[in-house]
Amino acid sequence: MNVVNESPRRKELTRLAAQLFVQEGFDRTTVRMLAQEMGIKSGSLFHHFRDKQEILAAVIEEGTQNALSIARQALEGCEDSAEARLHAMARAHLETLLTDRNAHVVALYEWRRLDAEARDHLSHLRDAYEALWERVIDEALEAGLIRGDRFLVSRFVMGALNWTVRWYDPEGPRKPEDLAHELIAMIAPASSDAPLSTKV
Amino acid sequence: MNVVNESPRRKELTRLAAQLFVQEGFDRTTVRMLAQEMGIKSGSLFHHFRDKQEILAAVIEEGTQNALSIARQALEGCEDSAEARLHAMARAHLETLLTDRNAHVVALYEWRRLDAEARDHLSHLRDAYEALWERVIDEALEAGLIRGDRFLVSRFVMGALNWTVRWYDPEGPRKPEDLAHELIAMIAPASSDAPLSTKV
DNA sequence: GTCTATAGCGGGATAGAC
DNA sequence: GTCTATCCCGCTATAGAC
Numbered sequence: 223m224n225v226v227n228e229s230p231r232r233k234e235l236t237r238l239a240a241q242l243f244v245q246e247g248f249d250r251t252t253v254r255m256l257a258q259e260m261g262i263k264s265g266s267l268f269h270h271f272r273d274k275q276e277i278l279a280a281v282i283e284e285g286t287q288n289a290l291s292i293a294r295q296a297l298e299g300c301e302d303s304a305e306a307r308l309h310a311m312a313r314a315h316l317e318t319l320l321t322d323r324n325a326h327v328v329a330l331y332e333w334r335r336l337d338a339e340a341r342d343h344l345s346h347l348r349d350a351y352e353a354l355w356e357r358v359i360d361e362a363l364e365a366g367l368i369r370g371d372r373f374l375v376s377r378f379v380m381g382a383l384n385w386t387v388r389w390y391d392p393e394g395p396r397k398p399e400d401l402a403h404e405l406i407a408m409i410a411p412a413s414s415d416a417p418l419s420t421k422v
Numbered sequence: 423m424n425v426v427n428e429s430p431r432r433k434e435l436t437r438l439a440a441q442l443f444v445q446e447g448f449d450r451t452t453v454r455m456l457a458q459e460m461g462i463k464s465g466s467l468f469h470h471f472r473d474k475q476e477i478l479a480a481v482i483e484e485g486t487q488n489a490l491s492i493a494r495q496a497l498e499g500c501e502d503s504a505e506a507r508l509h510a511m512a513r514a515h516l517e518t519l520l521t522d523r524n525a526h527v528v529a530l531y532e533w534r535r536l537d538a539e540a541r542d543h544l545s546h547l548r549d550a551y552e553a554l555w556e557r558v559i560d561e562a563l564e565a566g567l568i569r570g571d572r573f574l575v576s577r578f579v580m581g582a583l584n585w586t587v588r589w590y591d592p593e594g595p596r597k598p599e600d601l602a603h604e605l606i607a608m609i610a611p612a613s614s615d616a617p618l619s620t621k622v
Numbered sequence: 623g624t625c626t627a628t629a630g631c632g633g634g635a636t637a638g639a640c
Numbered sequence: 641g642t643c644t645a646t647c648c649c650g651c652t653a654t655a656g657a658c
Binding site: 249263367370371374375377385386388389404407408409411 | 449575577589
């Protein structure tokens with residue numbers, strides 16, 4: 223139902239909702255606030271969405287879908303070294319989180335607010351995105367760029383990236399790309415250099 | 423006011439509140455739910471706390487204070503290598519997050535829900551805890567155990583640790599200590615070995 | 623597709639008896 | 641320190657006119 227109903231109007235409303243959800247959190251965002259931001263009255267909102275839950279689901283679907291396609295695009299553009307691919311992935315992730323500052327953040331931080339039905343419907347999307355991450359991590363492990371457990375490394379790296387939302391200052395000197403670079407420098411022993419002797 | 427008013431009763435109520443805040447989130451936890459968990463009626467709750475905000479502040483103060491003293495304790499017990507200290511710090515952090523599963527999680531995940539006054543009152547506590555982290559990171563940098571920017575490394579490491587709350591399974595095979603070990607193995611090139619030739 | 627008006631509910635918090 | 645009773649408010653969602 224959501225996947226099909228993609229009128230430009232609805233997409234625009236979804237974009238505005240994402241902004242508010244990031245600023246205030248889903249629970250504290252009222253339908254009145256949403257309506258005002260959209261330039262309509264609260265009653266009119268329910269012509270576009272069945273209920274508040276459906277707005278959240280739309281935002282999260284949009285956010286994950288977007289992150290997924292941007293990440294895929296970034297990876298297509300670099301088939302070279304494992305390090306370049308890891309960097310591209312981290313950079314794409316951070317840009318959807320910190321530059322966009324919208325739907326992807328909601329997807330990560332308000333996932334638990336989805337009802338069972340929506341979680342069920344959207345989990346395959348999230349899984350696809352995480353699978354992309356695990357593949358890139360795998361390549362980096364095989365290349366000897368990093369070391370450790372595949373699962374744990376993925377979680378730690380994504381955690382480090384996801385948490386940037388809490389402290390990153392867009393007005394500051396560092397760009398998302400810089401963060402991506404620094405993170406990889408932190409976990410890859412000899413960045414852009416010979417692999418380790420001890421392969422895992 | 424909060425600092426002084428530390429009756430055992432209030433402490434117990436704070437502990438119960440922390441549990442609910444973790445499970446449901448602050449916004450979705452009603453005073454009626456809190457009261458029921460405490461075995462009293464909702465009206466009685468306001469004999470112990472002025473309002474719902476004050477409960478949150480009490481939980482976060484407790485959680486941060488506790489994390490701080492446990493971390494200090496852990497560091498006192500190991501004055502040896504920078505790696506041992508880093509490990510002790512990560513382990514202490516994870517245990518207050520994942521074993522306790524209580525106030526420290528609330529302190530991290532519901533900080534934004536504090537009103538301006540409470541944030542002002544509690545920020546020095548949070549700063550003290552983060553300063554502890556930065557000191558340990560500094561030592562590790564100076565020892566050549568890890569490399570990178572002091573500020574960014576701190577944020578990345580804390581982010582990786584804080585995000586574990588989202589995926590860690592207490593029933594699974596891995597203990598918090600294992601996670602601490604794996605994280606350090608990921609960022610320290612030659613764990614428990616000679617330092618790098620390239621000091622930062 | 624948007625409006626006004628409002629139903630219906632559940633939230634935080636208070637008052638005063640015990 | 642806890643109870644009952646209740647106020648008042650703001651929230652989500654609906655109904656029907658335009």
